Amino acid sequence: MNFNWLAILVAAxxxxxxxxxxxxxxxxxxxWMKETGMTEEKAKGANMFKIFGMAILFAFLISFILQFLVIHQFGPSGMVGGPEFFETAKPSYKAFMTDYGDAFRTFKHGALHGFMAGLLLALPVTGTNALFERKSAKYILINGGYWIVCFTIIGGILCAWPA
Structure with a gap:
């Protein structure tokens, strides 16, 4: 499996x-502004270039790692050591990839796995941080919901877009 850098960027x-x-x-x-204590004045004083730049970088990192959860073909690829070992892999690997190399490579399937990752990874991380920050359940649902939707879309894009 090769990385589809364009798909990762678009997903991010x-x-x-x-x-x-x-x-x-x-x-x-x-x-969200009410739950975070954000005001228009505070928002206007922010370094938006830095905020959006870092947000895109973090989303790129999320998209990069999420592909390993939503594209099942990375499993067999890892079993033989990665792309540099495809040519020397046993014939069973080539036969398997011939039969199943495009299996489950749909937006719908990737979205399902992205949703599960959002619900079972992003929401608990967001919620744990929010609990220690003494944020409300509404804050957790707003931010956790955002990441569930994002992971769902990222998963769909990555899984449907061939390398």
Missing amino acids: LSTMVVGFIWYNPKVFGTA
């Missing part, structure tokens, strides 16, 4: 699109 950038919608004042933005 999708978090920005979701964020612009999710945190819009007409959706969850007003509630």
